Each structure stands twice: as structure tokens, then as C-alpha cells.
Amino acid sequence: MDQSEKRSIHWEKWTAVGTVVMAVCALITSLWQGYTLQQHNKLSLRPYLEFEANFQRMPDKRISFELLVNNNGIGPAEVTQMKIWLGGEQISSTHRIWPTLKVAAPTDCLGAGNVARFYKVDDQQMVIRADEKCLLTDAEYQKLQQQLRIELTYQSLYGDSYQVSWGEPAARG
Structure with a gap:
């Protein structure tokens, strides 16, 4: 070659x-x-909002009740939408829960908080409260348990959406 x-x-x-x-x-x-x-x-950085319900029966058979929202995640959360139903009727804010429920206690001592807000890590917000000054009757407490439903839609810093709810879906109309 x-x-x-x-x-x-x-x-x-x-x-x-x-x-x-x-x-x-x-x-x-x-x-x-x-x-x-x-x-x-x-x-x-995922947030994790969840509801915490605390109640205590007093000796006179009346009940103190507190509903809280906690951010138990490892990132902040921003609530973008809140829906509240009481007895099948949608109401506009937590401040309307007590008047709509027609509680016998004076409404000026019953608490309601602003839930649709920004939650940092380990943050907590009161939703509603009936404390030692404004106790609920057993019938009012049962009505609240059976008829109240709250749904929150919230976002992480990355814009991912999540939902959390409290109460039975059957209470919604």
C-alpha cells in the first residue's frame, strides 16, 4: 500500500x-x-398550616373553646383565600361567626381573629375564642362543632398552593 x-x-x-x-x-x-x-x-421551605381546637368543660357544664391556626411547617405561609360556612350559609369573616351562631354570651367578650394573613414559621393566630368570661352552653358548643366549616388556601414562598380545613364537609351548603 x-x-x-x-x-x-x-x-x-x-x-x-x-x-x-x-x-x-x-x-x-x-x-x-x-x-x-x-x-x-x-x-x-414548605409551610404547613393546621387548625388546633381546645375546649374545657367547666364545673357548671359550660364550655370554654378556642380555635387556632398554627404554622407548623419550616417555611412561611400566606393565606390567599378563606371560606367560612356556618349551618350551610357562607359568611364573610370570623367576626360574623358568633352573631350568626346566636350565642347567649355577650358578643363583646367573644373573640375572633384575622386569619387571612401572612404566617411566619411557628406563628399562631386565634380564629375564634369563648374563654372563661364568655362560656358556651353545651347546645351552643355542639351547634358550633356540627355547623362550622373553615377552609384556608395558602401559598409558600415559591407560590405552591395548599389547603387546610376544619369542620365537617356536610356543614357546607
Whole structure:
């Protein structure tokens, strides 16, 4: 065979092709790491709102009651929507719960809080309260338990939406 007929290997081309393949692999790896880091950060900052209901029966058979919203997650939460039903009727705010329920106790000592707000980590907000000064009768307490439903829609810092509710769905109309 003649020297001119032999094929020569062009190492420059193979070096260039290898460099491009390695660069593409590095780009894909970087994009994947960025995606997984973002998913990890979303989970690391996920809020978790939940309701906490506390009641105590007093010796006169009347009941103190408190309903709270707690952020037990590891990130802040912003409530974007709140819906409240009492006896199948949708009401506009927590301050309307006691008058709609027609509680015998003076309504000026019954508490209601602003629930649709921003919650930092370990934050807590009162929804409604009937404390030692404004006790509920057993019938009022049962009516509250059976008819009140609250639904909150909230978002994380990343804009992911979540929902939490308190009360039975059957109470909603």
C-alpha cells in the first residue's frame, strides 16, 4: 500500500468531538443539579398550616373553646383565600361567626381573629375564642362543632398552593 492511500487519523477532530461531548454532559449535569436544588429548597421551605381546637368543660357544664391556626411547617405561609360556612350559609369573616351562631354570651367578650394573613414559621393566630368570661352552653358548643366549616388556601414562598380545613364537609351548603 502506498502512503497516500492510508488513512490518517486526525486527532484534532476527535479531541474537538470529545470536548463537545464532555461540555454537553457537564451542561446536562448542571441543569439537573439546579432542578434538584430548587425542588429541595421548595421542600425545605414548605409551610404547613393546621387548625388546633381546645375546649374545657367547666364545673357548671359550660364550655370554654378556642380555635387556632398554627404554622407548623419550616417555611412561611400566606393565606390567599378563606371560606367560612356556618349551618350551610357562607359568611364573610370570623367576626360574623358568633352573631350568626346566636350565642347567649355577650358578643363583646367573644373573640375572633384575622386569619387571612401572612404566617411566619411557628406563628399562631386565634380564629375564634369563648374563654372563661364568655362560656358556651353545651347546645351552643355542639351547634358550633356540627355547623362550622373553615377552609384556608395558602401559598409558600415559591407560590405552591395548599389547603387546610376544619369542620365537617356536610356543614357546607
